[in-house]
Amino acid sequence: MADNENCKNSSSRKGHEQNEQRAKKSFNYCSHLFVLVVFAVGLVGGTLIGIYAYHGNKNDNSCLNQFSNGAGADTGGSVPHYTQIKTTPGGPILSTAPRTNTGQCPNKNPKDNTPYESSLFAPLTVKEMTEVSEILWLGKFITTVNHAPRSLEESFILYMYLFPPRKEDAIEYLYNNGSKPGRYAKVHIQRGAEHVPDIMEYKVGPLGHPGANVTPLTKPGEIHFNSRPYDGVEVKVLDDLLHNDMKVLETLMRESFDNATFPNELYIFYYNGPPRMTTEGRETRFVIGFPALEELDVINLLPLSGTVHNPGNNVSDWHPHSYYYLNQGPYSTVQGLVDAYKNNTIRKLRLPAGYRNTLRRKLFPEKDNSLPLREYADHPGARSYMPKGPRFSISGTNVKWMDWSFHISGGQLKGPALFDIRFKGNRIAYELAVNDIALEYAMDASGQNSIIYMDATYGIMGGVSRTKILNDVDCPSYAVVFNTSYWDSFSQKAFDMESICVFEADGQEALWRHVSPSFAGGMRNRHLIVRVPVVVGNYDYTLEFQFYLDGKIYTMAKASGYIQASFWDEHNPHASGDKTRDAFGYRVFEYQTGPIHDHMFGFKVDMDVIDSNNSLEVVHWKAGNILDALRTQSNITQVPPYFIYNQTRYVEYETMQEETGFRLNYDHQKMFVVVNENKKNKWGVKRGYQIAPLATGAQSLPDVHPAMKALSFTKYHVTVTKRKEEEPYLSSIYDINRMNNPKGYLDLMLNNESIVNEDLVNWVTVGFLHVPSSEDIPMTARVESGFLLKPFNFFDKTATFDMPQYYEEQGSTNVEHEPAFDACVEPNKEY
Ligand SMILES: *[C@@H]1O[C@H](CO)[C@@H](O)[C@H](O)[C@H]1NC(C)=O
Ligand SMILES: *[C@@H]1O[C@H](CO)[C@@H](O)[C@H](O)[C@H]1NC(C)=O
Ligand SMILES: *[C@@H]1O[C@H](CO)[C@@H](O)[C@H](O)[C@H]1NC(C)=O
Ligand SMILES: *[C@@H]1O[C@H](CO)[C@@H](O)[C@H](O)[C@H]1NC(C)=O
Ligand SMILES: *[C@@H]1O[C@H](CO)[C@@H](O)[C@H](O)[C@H]1NC(C)=O
Ligand SMILES: *[C@@H]1O[C@H](CO)[C@@H](O)[C@H](O)[C@H]1NC(C)=O
Ligand SMILES: *[C@@H]1O[C@H](CO)[C@@H](O)[C@H](O)[C@H]1NC(C)=O
Ligand SMILES: *[C@@H]1O[C@H](CO)[C@@H](O)[C@H](O)[C@H]1NC(C)=O
Ligand SMILES: *[C@@H]1O[C@H](CO)[C@@H](O)[C@H](O)[C@H]1NC(C)=O
Ligand SMILES: [Cu+2]
Numbered sequence: 001m002a003d004n005e006n007c008k009n010s011s012s013r014k015g016h017e018q019n020e021q022r023a024k025k026s027f028n029y030c031s032h033l034f035v036l037v038v039f040a041v042g043l044v045g046g047t048l049i050g051i052y053a054y055h056g057n058k059n060d061n062s063c064l065n066q067f068s069n070g071a072g073a074d075t076g077g078s079v080p081h082y083t084q085i086k087t088t089p090g091g092p093i094l095s096t097a098p099r100t101n102t103g104q105c106p107n108k109n110p111k112d113n114t115p116y117e118s119s120l121f122a123p124l125t126v127k128e129m130t131e132v133s134e135i136l137w138l139g140k141f142i143t144t145v146n147h148a149p150r151s152l153e154e155s156f157i158l159y160m161y162l163f164p165p166r167k168e169d170a171i172e173y174l175y176n177n178g179s180k181p182g183r184y185a186k187v188h189i190q191r192g193a194e195h196v197p198d199i200m201e202y203k204v205g206p207l208g209h210p211g212a213n214v215t216p217l218t219k220p221g222e223i224h225f226n227s228r229p230y231d232g233v234e235v236k237v238l239d240d241l242l243h244n245d246m247k248v249l250e251t252l253m254r255e256s257f258d259n260a261t262f263p264n265e266l267y268i269f270y271y272n273g274p275p276r277m278t279t280e281g282r283e284t285r286f287v288i289g290f291p292a293l294e295e296l297d298v299i300n301l302l303p304l305s306g307t308v309h310n311p312g313n314n315v316s317d318w319h320p321h322s323y324y325y326l327n328q329g330p331y332s333t334v335q336g337l338v339d340a341y342k343n344n345t346i347r348k349l350r351l352p353a354g355y356r357n358t359l360r361r362k363l364f365p366e367k368d369n370s371l372p373l374r375e376y377a378d379h380p381g382a383r384s385y386m387p388k389g390p391r392f393s394i395s396g397t398n399v400k401w402m403d404w405s406f407h408i409s410g411g412q413l414k415g416p417a418l419f420d421i422r423f424k425g426n427r428i429a430y431e432l433a434v435n436d437i438a439l440e441y442a443m444d445a446s447g448q449n450s451i452i453y454m455d456a457t458y459g460i461m462g463g464v465s466r467t468k469i470l471n472d473v474d475c476p477s478y479a480v481v482f483n484t485s486y487w488d489s490f491s492q493k494a495f496d497m498e499s500i501c502v503f504e505a506d507g508q509e510a511l512w513r514h515v516s517p518s519f520a521g522g523m524r525n526r527h528l529i530v531r532v533p534v535v536v537g538n539y540d541y542t543l544e545f546q547f548y549l550d551g552k553i554y555t556m557a558k559a560s561g562y563i564q565a566s567f568w569d570e571h572n573p574h575a576s577g578d579k580t581r582d583a584f585g586y587r588v589f590e591y592q593t594g595p596i597h598d599h600m601f602g603f604k605v606d607m608d609v610i611d612s613n614n615s616l617e618v619v620h621w622k623a624g625n626i627l628d629a630l631r632t633q634s635n636i637t638q639v640p641p642y643f644i645y646n647q648t649r650y651v652e653y654e655t656m657q658e659e660t661g662f663r664l665n666y667d668h669q670k671m672f673v674v675v676n677e678n679k680k681n682k683w684g685v686k687r688g689y690q691i692a693p694l695a696t697g698a699q700s701l702p703d704v705h706p707a708m709k710a711l712s713f714t715k716y717h718v719t720v721t722k723r724k725e726e727e728p729y730l731s732s733i734y735d736i737n738r739m740n741n742p743k744g745y746l747d748l749m750l751n752n753e754s755i756v757n758e759d760l761v762n763w764v765t766v767g768f769l770h771v772p773s774s775e776d777i778p779m780t781a782r783v784e785s786g787f788l789l790k791p792f793n794f795f796d797k798t799a800t801f802d803m804p805q806y807y808e809e810q811g812s813t814n815v816e817h818e819p820a821f822d823a824c825v826e827p828n829k830e831y
Pocket of ligand 9: 613677678757758
């Protein structure tokens with residue numbers, strides 16, 4: 001039973017930690033189960049918040065039935081009750097008597113049993129991925145292994161994900177009774193078995209039918225082998241290659257790093273991208289670190305680094321070089337470094353004895369039992385649940401809620417995507433998709449300076465990244481959880497992981513309100529959330545889409561997790577006098593500098609305002625003198641006398657003629673509105689949706705920086721292009737590894753094509769700058785960025801007045817309320 005799952009004693013999880021002098025005080029995870037519900041205010045329906053009277057003994061480890069009436073229930077004088085509300089005839093009728101019905105709330109699974117594959121845009125399933133791998137192995141002999149590849153001389157599947165149908169075909173099927181497009185996979189093959197190794201991409205399908213086609217999407221040799229992303233197979237080869245050097249370093253490591261040895265107490269971190277500018281070379285930088293927290297611990301990186309020359313797949317050509325120790329080097333061989341170390345010609349580091357054993361206690365995100373508990377912190381906090389069961393429904397991966405509908409999609413590289421977003425019967429967007437997440441670091445550390453990550457290269461939703469929904473942390477326990485699948489190149493198998501949750505959120509604030517002497521009205525801001533918490537190495541990104549009752553869509557990206565640190569060197573010659581900060585960041589922990597970097601989230605926003613025939617209007621927010629303002633519309637020559645000042649704000653409307661990239665600039669503010677010239681609202685105005693970036697940062701590197709082509713999506717906040725099937729994404733997963741000759745970057749799409757009355761895509765990039773501070777240790781607490789899609793003359797009026805709401809006229813019986821509900825107890829999730 002689920003309850004028992006929750007009753008684990010936290011100490012058992014870390015029972016293996018013998019060397020820690022920490023109080024093994026056990027926490028009872030059950031305490032939130034001993035509850036009694038008291039409804040505070042009865043005005044609300046739909047999802048409501050319950051206030052729980054705490055009734056648990058935190059030292060009591062037994063787990064009683066949450067819902068047993070009487071036994072263990074201490075009413076403490078609190079009887080669940082409603083406050084009375086008045087109703088209009090035909091509206092909800094509530095009795096004035098206190099309610100005593102505290103039975104379990106109705107609970108049904110909003111998700112039916114329709115298989116994912118029957119949804120047009122569903123992410124590929126494990127079954128489909130397995131089918132693809134069998135076709136490529138048995139049917140076509142494109143791969144040379146169907147199990148874990150042991151060398152780079154094999155041809156194997158790197159990644160695969162849904163190849164979405166052509167938009168034209170999908171629209172025909174969805175809107176015009178066209179035939180249903182088949183399901184196809186896009187597959188990336190690392191062809192190490194070829195005479196000249198390369199990467200190939202294929203389209204495979206239709207899946208689920210005999211006789212699927214395998215269509216090459218690239219030409220042999222077109223994608224250079226050296227521009228491939230890192231994967232587990234290569235990392236294993238590199239680990240083996242460096243094994244001898246690590247032995248040579250044993251004394252240096254023991255003396256410097258608190259008696260640590262490789263590979264038990266030290267590990268090699270490789271992902272300090274990019275490998276080099278050109279595809280002719282592949283130079284992989286590595287840094288030694290303590291795996292104190294996890295396999296990929298990037299907080300405890302140490303000042304020992306090197307580079308492996310590793311182009312191609314002939315490993316006997318590979319060799320390490322450019323060793324650095326405390327930024328002293330380069331030494332072309334490990335022996336060179338060891339000699340210099342032994343003859344005391346270089347500066348040395350001595351971490352204090354026992355330091356390593358303190359890391360877990362200091363850096364794991366566990367409750368610090370040396371700190372006193374805050375008042376009432378042992379009581380469960382406020383909660384939301386659904387008194388009459390879910391108001392949304394899910395079939396396959398198609399979701400419906402309150403006149404909204406959309407399809408959940410996505411893939412392992414680019415992450416989550418939504419398709420065919422409709423509100424009140426109108427298409428709003430054809431595709432709303434995460435495309436890439438770029439980070440650029442600056443730090444004073446060998447092996448790590450100028451790191452650039454493009455996370456889609458590693459996989460945002462599978463690949464290097466893994467996901468798991470933390471029940472009641474990421475999403476409320478009543479949320480529906482979706483699995484998505486990813487292809488694991490290391491084992492050549494497909495896996496499922498919990499990655500997406502969908503739920504109605506209790507906004508707990510007004511979406512709109514007004515209170516006057518004669519009436520009071522308001523609407524609670526309930527909204528539907530599709531949330532995807534992914535983990536790309538050290539960072540956790542929560543990507544989410546929020547659907548509002550008035551037609552707004554918020555797309556948000558939130559960051560948390562561990563920062564990537566660089567070693568804080570007490571005697572850093574480049575630091576200021578007090579040594580607690582250098583040109584790239586502050587000291588944030590014992591031996592850690594928090595290096596500055598940014599997080600830039602790139603999205604594809606294929607708006608279809610009613611249909612695909614759209615234009616982009618830019619509303620320029622201006623200020624100037626009265627005549628300038630009026631002359632934008634007429635040939636007036638005299639300032640009309642009623643203007644009391646000479647200066648005014650005004651707006652100028654511009655219909656963008658050609659593909660353009662825009663940067664936000666507070667001195668010249670702009671609003672971006674996608675309009676449909678052929679559709680007008682009741683007032684004759686072109687119907688539209690505004691795209692409002694909620695960015696706090698912008699790319700600051702100049703165009704001459706070597707990464708700025710590959711990363712050109714970070715140069716703009718909004719970029720409008722004509723939609724093309726052959727321009728599906730704003731970046732390429734290979735460009736970071738071929739920066740001198742990138743081939744799939746956003747700037748390439750900007751070739752002055754006309755965008756008036758066309759099918760448009762707006763590429764939206766938002767993000768923030770990160771100067772880590774001590775509060776980023778151990779965990780960065782949520783930082784966020786995003787953008788808003790807002791109806792803009794789309795409706796004739798605010799679109800919420802078909803909903804039950806709160807309205808009351810002074811001295812009148814004209815009273816409206818949200819639907820009534822019976823007091824009930826939050827159910828166990830059964831789905
Ligand atoms: C949809 O197409 C099918 C088969 O092509 C046809 O039988 C059916 O009548 C069509 N329905 C509508 C509403 O056009
Ligand atoms: C260092 O570790 C070794 C085992 O690898 C151990 O035998 C030795 O006692 C340790 N030295 C110190 C100073 O802790
Ligand atoms: C691999 O490289 C080594 C050393 O350069 C060379 O002797 C060998 O022939 C190469 N192997 C292949 C298959 O090219
Ligand atoms: C110390 O070793 C380094 C590296 O081998 C060498 O370049 C240097 O000359 C040596 N210095 C002395 C004083 O032996
Ligand atoms: C979802 O994925 C998890 C993790 O692999 C697995 O345990 C679970 O059975 C999957 N659920 C479904 C419905 O496939
Ligand atoms: C303003 O005057 C110019 C030339 O006199 C004329 O071509 C134009 O149509 C006028 N515009 C408006 C808005 O009246
Ligand atoms: C406003 O503009 C008028 C006409 O250009 C000018 O005569 C007057 O001095 C201005 N007033 C101020 C306060 O600048
Ligand atoms: C697009 O137009 C701009 C300005 O007219 C010009 O500088 C640029 O070269 C053009 N780009 C292409 C790809 O034609
Ligand atoms: C788009 O709208 C314009 C303006 O009404 C019209 O001329 C054009 O034919 C439309 N294009 C399509 C593809 O419907
Ligand atoms: Cu950060």
